[in-house]
Amino acid sequence: MTNVKYIYSEDLLRYRFSDSHPFNQMRLKLTTDLLMDLGVLTTQHILKPRVATDEELMLVHEPNYIEAIKKAGQGTLPESEYEKYGLASEDTPQFVNMHENSALVVGGTLTAVDAVMSGEVTCACHLGGGLHHGFKGKASGFCIYNDSAVAIQYIQSKYKQRVLYIDTDAHHGDGVQWSFYTNEDVMNYSIHETGRYLFPGTGALTERGDGKGFGTTVNVPLDAYTEDESYLDVFQETVEAVCESYKPDVILSVNGVDIHYLDPLTHLSCTLDTLYKIPYIVKDLADKYCDGKVIMIGGGGYNIWRVVPRAWSHVWFALNDLQTPHSPIPKSWIEKYQSQAPVPLPETWTDELDDYMEIPRQKEISEKNNNTKHRILEWFK
């Protein structure tokens, strides 16, 4: 009997745009094998992801979009239609069986949701999920179907529960935000690098929801080069204030690990320390406010060798109340993958920091983030 489930199957690796595309689910296999080699994950923890049905996808997505993705995956969608559905871009190009493979990602997140909401387990994780940029009728930012948004709507429709969505990916969770912008029954919290330069460009402090949903969207934009101390300070205080005020029944969290300084796409400059702490902070909130009920899913993370496996291991550690191992990274894991990796695989659980750089304007950046924090805390007083 275990009280935590891990959703995984190698079929999830087929969500792949091309051999050279930065979104590479090989990171799921790397993380799963690392956890298995450590002996903290066994086959009895694992649930296979199911495929989301069309009706489930339609909780968020438009029927004609789903049809277009089906056709595109079979090569029968006219190329003139690609642009309309976001498939003409280098970010989300057409690939074979894209509907089936994307519906499996959504199904994985729903498998995790059902495991928790049915009461079978207290918490579950599906690191293959977290595709938070998908729009209801358009692919965007490496995302086809938005499993996070579908899961939120699914929890609302099927279980009638209040969800707190926590998104710590470096990018703003725009697809989820626009799905629930006027909805008062979802609290949508996203902490991310400001859109000043970074994709998708949204997620400003002033985006707070609209109509009845005003106040149920909270955006925490952080400056480039924020670093650990300021990140954790702002995150901890704001997320706790939101949780305390909203009193959710369950938490769904997106654990993108692209805030790391070695991530090629972003500039928040955090280290593994912060990435290790985030899932514990979220787990503690779930314990304190939701009887422990939490579903953790994946998200971005584009340094798949040196960052993602170590960071995502801690999602599993946090859910199981385990700490960072004292022993080094298992030799068996390094031996298995070193020949495929273009960089030396890490041998310990801490950052090497040899290519970490000093931030010249750190004091000002922290000050600005601190102002952002206080403005948000004001709303919840």
Added chain:
Amino acid sequence: MLVEKIMTSPCTTIRGDKSIEDALVLMTQKEIRHLPIVDEHDQLLGIISDRDIKMALPSILSDDDPNQSLSLSISKIMRRNVIRCHPLDFVEDIAIDFYEMSIGSIPVIRDNKVIGIVTQKDMLNTFLELTGVTMPGSIIEVHIDDKVGALHDITGIFKEQNIDILNVLAYTDQENINKRYLMLRIKSMNPEKIYQLLEEKEYHVIHPFGMKHD
């Protein structure tokens, strides 16, 4: 851009013989803050805003009965001599009216009838849309020499990489009039390759806080 592109049309109006209370109820119901006042032929008589009404009502500190004020005719407190515009006016031109006259809205008149309204909010939304912020994208800022063909050279790199440009803004460098800043909003989550190609061609790409990301 023309006013007819951004105006709200048709718009809510009220007749001049109605009371202040009627106007207040209508504005609350429709969630609007500006209300043109018209005669039976839809000709513009005046305009009021929610602020005008608040100022017309007795202060909570006074002994006057607010109900009495509420029953007064709206034409008593409306602003006359309203600045108006035509659907074919340029948005840039009415922007100057908004700025210089410090007003919150401008009614749109055609054939002597009120057919729509443009508010400050519409103006701001239009500007925001011009910056491309409504479409997901990354922003790349390049500091370039103000010379013929610079834009062509740069956009050529995006074409080669098959990356869609959503928006382009150019503004002069105040410190060096021979230079310009070019702000491109592009449909790509992964602009690293573009940064690299621009730098190879010795374009000066602005990084966050002037730092280089490796």
